[in-house]
Amino acid sequence: MDRTAIIGVGMTTIEAEKRRETFADMTWEAVNKALSDAGMTIADIDNVVTTSSDFWDGRTISLMAVGDVSGAAEKNVSCVEGDGTYGAFYANARALSGSYKTTLVTGHSKGSQCVSSLITNAAFDPIYERVLGMDMITASAMQANAYMNRTGVKPEDAALVSVKNHGNALKNPMAQLPMNITVDDVMASEMIADPLRKLDCSPVSDGCCAVIIAHESVATKFKQKPIWIRGLAFCTDSFFFGDRDLARSKALTEAAKKAYAMAGIKDPRKEIDLVELYDAFSYQELLWLEEMGLADYGKAAARLKAGEFNLDGALPVNPSGGLLSGHPVIAAGLYRIAEIVLQLRGDAGAHQVKKAKTGLAHGVNGLCGQSHCVWILDKEK
Amino acid sequence: MAEKEQLIIESGDAAQPFKYAVGMHGSKFFTETRDNMRLMGLKCPKCGKVYVPPRGVCGKCFVEMDDWVEVGPKGVIGTFTILRFAFIDPETGQQKPVPYGYGFIKLDGADTLLQHYIDIKDESKVKIGARVEPVYAQERKGITRNIEYFRIID
Numbered sequence: 023m024d025r026t027a028i029i030g031v032g033m034t035t036i037e038a039e040k041r042r043e044t045f046a047d048m049t050w051e052a053v054n055k056a057l058s059d060a061g062m063t064i065a066d067i068d069n070v071v072t073t074s075s076d077f078w079d080g081r082t083i084s085l086m087a088v089g090d091v092s093g094a095a096e097k098n099v100s101c102v103e104g105d106g107t108y109g110a111f112y113a114n115a116r117a118l119s120g121s122y123k124t125t126l127v128t129g130h131s132k133g134s135q136c137v138s139s140l141i142t143n144a145a146f147d148p149i150y151e152r153v154l155g156m157d158m159i160t161a162s163a164m165q166a167n168a169y170m171n172r173t174g175v176k177p178e179d180a181a182l183v184s185v186k187n188h189g190n191a192l193k194n195p196m197a198q199l200p201m202n203i204t205v206d207d208v209m210a211s212e213m214i215a216d217p218l219r220k221l222d223c224s225p226v227s228d229g230c231c232a233v234i235i236a237h238e239s240v241a242t243k244f245k246q247k248p249i250w251i252r253g254l255a256f257c258t259d260s261f262f263f264g265d266r267d268l269a270r271s272k273a274l275t276e277a278a279k280k281a282y283a284m285a286g287i288k289d290p291r292k293e294i295d296l297v298e299l300y301d302a303f304s305y306q307e308l309l310w311l312e313e314m315g316l317a318d319y320g321k322a323a324a325r326l327k328a329g330e331f332n333l334d335g336a337l338p339v340n341p342s343g344g345l346l347s348g349h350p351v352i353a354a355g356l357y358r359i360a361e362i363v364l365q366l367r368g369d370a371g372a373h374q375v376k377k378a379k380t381g382l383a384h385g386v387n388g389l390c391g392q393s394h395c396v397w398i399l400d401k402e403k
Numbered sequence: 404m405a406e407k408e409q410l411i412i413e414s415g416d417a418a419q420p421f422k423y424a425v426g427m428h429g430s431k432f433f434t435e436t437r438d439n440m441r442l443m444g445l446k447c448p449k450c451g452k453v454y455v456p457p458r459g460v461c462g463k464c465f466v467e468m469d470d471w472v473e474v475g476p477k478g479v480i481g482t483f484t485i486l487r488f489a490f491i492d493p494e495t496g497q498q499k500p501v502p503y504g505y506g507f508i509k510l511d512g513a514d515t516l517l518q519h520y521i522d523i524k525d526e527s528k529v530k531i532g533a534r535v536e537p538v539y540a541q542e543r544k545g546i547t548r549n550i551e552y553f554r555i556i557d
């Protein structure tokens with residue numbers, strides 16, 4: 023099979039409210055950063071995939087808001103509605119298709135412009151569920167209880183994820199919430215939905231990220247060192263919550279297995295050097311790590327406590343600070359990919375990890391991980 | 404066999420509110436129409452095209468624009484329609500009183516067309532190419548309705 027690589031990344035700072043900037047203004051910034059990172063001009067891009075959600079953006083055909091600034095004029099532009107990792111998945115398929123060579127993919131979102139609980143409530147079935155008021159936080163609280171009940175993990179254990187990730191964000195100038203906090207601070211923060219406290223939850227954020235994916239035939243033509251896509255896969259669970267085992271995530275296990283197989287990875291615990299994953303809530307970092315086979319089920323908390331997932335640990339997880347330190351929905355997964363790319367190139371700055379040859383980026387679509395997308399990226403082809 | 408009752412669930416008054424950031428370019432456009440009753444566009448440094456309403460980037464040239472130019476206030480009707488059917492008014496949620504005129508207006512000095520209402524007191528004069536000018540609202544809140552409508556001038 024032909025190979026593809028990521029040859030440029032660009033991101034805006036993640037902020038609570040980017041009032042000066044429209045979707046287009048944010049995207050313009052991220053796209054130009056990615057082009058300059060790659061050493062390309064817009065003429066070198068032959069097609070564009072934007073990622074956005076009409077519900078979050080409060081407009082239909084939301085890609086139209088960012089077409090001009092993505093350089094889509096007179097190019098083939100298409101949109102993926104969902105997390106940025108899925109937009110990038112499609113972008114990668116286009117780069118492999120034979121019809122295109124260089125795909126620019128963007129993901130943008132402004133949580134500041136809407137009532138996020140109403141938007142996530144609208145994800146539920148309008149016939150049976152929506153009227154009850156379930157939203158992302160409520161649903162995740164139920165998942166947290168199911169997971170803690172099954173594994174014996176305590177809220178204090180999960181709180182350490184928040185401590186670690188907010189602490190990592192102190193070294194990432196793009197992060198919205200760099201914070202020096204303790205487990206006691208998390209446990210003293212406001213209870214939102216049992217067992218989730220305010221500091222267990224990711225914030226509402228604005229931001230845009232752009233990534234350029236190239237076919238191997240052109241991947242080394244430009245200035246930037248390519249980061250090779252070794253494996254990628256996504257897998258989806260049932261839509262209805264009642265149909266799923268919320269304490270587990272079979273879809274993630276499957277997606278990870280497929281991505282490892284494509285990458286030729288036999289022992290992910292030995293072969294993967296760092297992870298950027300979708301920690302919308304503190305407990306999710308533990309659950310996702312376990313379902314990806316990077317920790318035994320119910321045992322990630324102990325390894326976290328031992329410091330293994332720290333920036334200088336054996337397997338750094340979310341060295342950027344993760345979603346807990348900034349959660350622009352839709353763009354969030356693309357930020358994970360861009361962060362891994364910077365790390366593998368050695369360009370992550372203050373939050374650079376020591377050993378970074380092979381990295382894993384993870385994105386989620388739907389509530390409580392209904393669908394997962396897993397990317398294995400590598401410094402070497 | 405008797406037909407079963409087929410139910411409907413209504414969303415009722417449930418709303419999905421948004422607060423759209425107008426952004427730096429739109430904020431300038433609206434404060435100018437609000438405070439100075441002036442229409443402003445942005446000119447592309449490369450192709451020279453003047454964009455109204457203004458936005459930050461000329462998509463064709465892929466360059467940022469920051470050269471503000473005053474346009475109008477007069478212009479011509481690029482195309483139009485007269486609404487006879489009472490659709491729901493997004494401003495009020497009620498049926499919008501008909502008839503009313505709706506048009507794309509090419510302001511003098513602009514290269515793009517601005518959407519707005521067109522006065523239809525004399526329908527025979529509402530034509531493509533007819534000269535128009537804006538009629539400003541008494542109370543201007545920094546939105547598209549700073550201008551009430553465009554009227555035909557002879």
Ligand SMILES: [Zn+2]
Pocket residue numbers: 447448449450451452461462463464465
């Ligand atoms: Zn131009």
